[in-house]
Structures are given as C-alpha cells and as structure tokens.
Amino acid sequence: AQSVTQPDIHITVSEGASLELRCNYSYGATPYLFWYVQSPGQGLQLLLKYFSGDTLVQGIKGFEAEFKRSQSSFNLRKPSVHWSDAAEYFCAVGAPIKAAGNKLTFGGGTRVLVKP
Amino acid sequence: DAGVIQSPRHEVTEMGQEVTLRCKPISGHNSLFWYRQTMMRGLELLIYFNNNVPIDDSGMPEDRFSAKMPNASFSTLKIQPSEPRDSAVYFCASRQGRDEAFFGQGTRLTVV
Numbered sequence: 001a002q003s004v005t006q007p008d009i010h011i012t013v014s015e016g017a018s019l020e021l022r023c024n025y026s027y028g029a030t031p032y033l034f035w036y037v038q039s040p041g042q043g044l045q046l047l048l049k050y051f052s053g054d055t056l057v058q059g060i061k062g063f064e065a066e067f068k069r070s071q072s073s074f075n076l077r078k079p080s081v082h083w084s085d086a087a088e089y090f091c092a093v094g095a096p097i098k099a100a101g102n103k104l105t106f107g108g109g110t111r112v113l114v115k116p
Numbered sequence: 117d118a119g120v121i122q123s124p125r126h127e128v129t130e131m132g133q134e135v136t137l138r139c140k141p142i143s144g145h146n147s148l149f150w151y152r153q154t155m156m157r158g159l160e161l162l163i164y165f166n167n168n169v170p171i172d173d174s175g176m177p178e179d180r181f182s183a184k185m186p187n188a189s190f191s192t193l194k195i196q197p198s199e200p201r202d203s204a205v206y207f208c209a210s211r212q213g214r215d216e217a218f219f220g221q222g223t224r225l226t227v228v
Contacts, residue, residue, distance in 0.1 A: 032214055034216055034217075036219075042221065042222075043120075043207060043219035043220055043221045043222055044207070044209075044219040045219070046216045046218075049215075049216050051214075090159065092217075094214055095214070096214065101166070101171060101172070102146075102147040102164065102166055102171070102211060102213070102214065103161070103164060103171075103172060104149065104161075104209075104211070104217050105161070106151075106158075106159045106161075108158045108159075109158055109159065
C-alpha cells in the first residue's frame with residue numbers, strides 16, 4: 001500500500017527566509033509525486049509534479065522539489081518566502097502504472113506561517 | 117474549462133436531514149474522487165470512481181454515506197441521515213489517467 005508522511009505539522013518562517021517542507025513516501029516502485037498548496041477557504045492547487053527524469057523539478061510561485069530515490073523523499077523548497085506563501089501544503093503520491101489504479105494518497109499536510 | 121464545479125459551496129442542515137453534495141468533473145477526465153477535510157483527521161479519501169465505476173469506497177465512514185456517478189459529467193455524495201460529526205469540507209477532484217488531480221472549491225457542510 002502507498003503512504004505519505006509529512007513530518008512537520010506546522011512551520012513558521014520569516015518573510016524572505018528559505019523554506020523546506022519534508023515529504024517521505026512508501027511505495028514499491030517510484031511513484032508519481034505531487035505537491036499541492038491550499039490557501040484558506042480554497043481548494044488544493046498543484047504546485048509541481050514529478051513523473052520521471054530530472055530529479056529537481058520546478059513549479060509555480062518559485063517553488064521547487066527534489067526527488068531522492070535513496071531516501072524515498074520529495075522535499076519542497078523555496079529560497080525566499082513571501083507573506084502570500086502562508087498556506088497548507090500537501091504532498092501526494094500516485095501509482096505510476098495503470099494496473100495499480102488511479103488513487104492519489106495525500107500526506108497529513110504542513111501548515112506554513114510567515115512572520116513579517 | 118471551468119474546472120471542477122461543486123455545489124453548494126455552503127450547506128447548513130439539521131441533524132437527521134438528508135444532504136446531497138454535487139460535483140461536475142472536468143470534461144475528459146476519467147477518474148473522480150471525493151475527499152473530506154477536517155482539522156482532526158486532515159484530508160481523507162472517501163471514494164473514487166474510474167470511468168464512472170466505483171473502485172475503492174473503503175474510506176466511506178458508514179452506511180449513511182453513499183456516492184453515485186451516473187455519467188461522466190456528474191457525481192453526488194449523499195449523507196442520510198446527517199449527524200453533527202459529519203461537519204467538514206467535502207472536496208471533489210478529477211483526474212485524467214495518472215496526471216495531476218484538479219480540485220473543486222469544496223462544500224462546507226455544517227450539521228447542527
């Protein structure tokens with residue numbers, strides 16, 4: 001069974017500081033990996049995704065994520081956060097092959113607070 | 117495309133009443149998901165459909181919950197009878213193959 005762990009429930013960062021959100025997954029092969037952001041009162045919006053190839057992927061809003069197979073991790077980073085980055089962030093995994101189904105499994109989320 | 121459309125956006129109902137949440141997925145997407153989000157339990161997958169067929173309903177809390185997808189452009193999630201502990205935000209999402217899922221704006225359900 002696939003599973004996702006986001007170890008940090010809350011993170012507080014100062015505006016302009018760097019941000020890294022951790023994501024660890026459990027899956028028998030390399031899954032498809034996603035990061036979503038949820039602003040208050042909104043649905044989830046895709047930040048970036050990884051299917052294969054270059055292990056460093058760029059997303060929207062200045063975010064990037066690095067896939068590390070040896071660590072089963074897909075951590076999200078941003079070099080300099082803005083107050084508008086305050087939100088909840090979700091990591092998700094999906095099976096890479098059709099036979100395994102289309103289910104997406106989400107982590108518990110990390111809530112990011114940005115201090116002025 | 118207007119994205120995934122959910123209705124209503126907000127629903128307040130009395131305990132014991134039937135509640136029906138509606139979802140219109142993105143045209144051409146072959147998978148549809150219903151999630152529930154609460155502070156205590158986070159984002160939970162309730163059920164998902166592939167080509168209008170329910171594939172995994174193991175997340176449906178109990179028999180009071182039911183979901184249908186009569187065609188590729190419409191799905192409902194019904195709670196009957198509703199209870200206060202069902203209060204949550206319910207999200208619908210759709211997906212084409214193994215690409216990313218697109219989420220609706222959610223329905224905030226309050227059962228009093």
